[in-house]
Amino acid sequence: MPTIPMSNLNRAMLATIAGTLMAVAMPSQARDMAAGTTEVGGSSQLGVNANIVKVNGLESTKTRTTAFQINARHYLKDDIALGLNFSRNNSVIEGDDGSLSNTTYTIAPGLAINTSLNEQVSLIMHAGLSINGLRQAFDGDAISLSGKGVLVGLELQSFVSESAALTVGASLNRYRLENEELGLSSRLTDRNFNLGVSLFF
Numbered sequence: 001m002p003t004i005p006m007s008n009l010n011r012a013m014l015a016t017i018a019g020t021l022m023a024v025a026m027p028s029q030a031r032d033m034a035a036g037t038t039e040v041g042g043s044s045q046l047g048v049n050a051n052i053v054k055v056n057g058l059e060s061t062k063t064r065t066t067a068f069q070i071n072a073r074h075y076l077k078d079d080i081a082l083g084l085n086f087s088r089n090n091s092v093i094e095g096d097d098g099s100l101s102n103t104t105y106t107i108a109p110g111l112a113i114n115t116s117l118n119e120q121v122s123l124i125m126h127a128g129l130s131i132n133g134l135r136q137a138f139d140g141d142a143i144s145l146s147g148k149g150v151l152v153g154l155e156l157q158s159f160v161s162e163s164a165a166l167t168v169g170a171s172l173n174r175y176r177l178e179n180e181e182l183g184l185s186s187r188l189t190d191r192n193f194n195l196g197v198s199l200f201f
Helices: 014-022
Strands: 038-044 049-053 061-077 080-095 098-116 121-138 141-161 164-179 184-200
Antiparallel strands (some): 049 061, 141 164
């Protein structure tokens, strides 16, 4: 039976991001989010890569990983928004004896609060319920697990125009996955570091 994988950990630390944000000066002008504003954004989780490893006397292996995130927010009140986040991560390890694929997804509805740092920069704090799934397959044999958890995160947005911003963010997702039929369960923690673009309407 395939083993339950550890969570995909992208090298990021929420404390480092928070410390950087605290060093930002706060001029009198502000980048507030008015009620009725809608934000749509997309980002990479810095997990897009392809590696080929070959050692003399051993079989070669090839690893491919892709990761992305899409989020949407609608501000019901000034600086307070309801949001929905979707992320997907897929990794494939191919060797002479077969291939192992691992696909995870997270859907996270929640609340976001905007804090203006100056007229061009905003800090977004968000939190919500995470709905998670995992599918692991080895040469056609697959297992699936699902479960819920809690996701929290920070984003720093730097506006390049009135309707577009560059975004850097970090998030922490703690959740439990289960397959009752197979009697499998696992507690996981994902840490992600994201770079992307947001558009405002």
